[in-house]
Amino acid sequence: MDPAIDVQAKLEAHGVNPTPQRLEIGALLLRQPVHLSADQILQQLRAAGSAVSKATVYNTLRLFTAHGLVREVAVDPGRAIYDSTTVPHHHFYNADTGELTDIDAGAVGLPGIPSLPAGTRAESVEVIVRLRSR
């Protein structure tokens, strides 16, 4: 299968018009499970000789997130990492290296969730285990 067609089909299946820029960014994010920040995506595009602007990268990531193609993991204020694995799961986050690693949803036992505020339901629980190198 042509990987370019694969990305295009994915965008279309999520209701995203596959412009050339979106295909370029989608090729980095949607072909395999990855965690990438907007800056890392921009660096990879630049290294490949792409002229896609920073604003386009940010707008495209917002669009992909809104359409469920990627999930935004807010590891730190001002630092979002985009995750191409959209099923619920947890993460190790190494604050020293910036590396984000998946943890299977079933691998984390939760001690219990306090009673929820009136009129709400729990949608999901996401755990980020913050690490420091030693």
Ligand SMILES: [Zn+2]
């Ligand atoms: Zn992940």
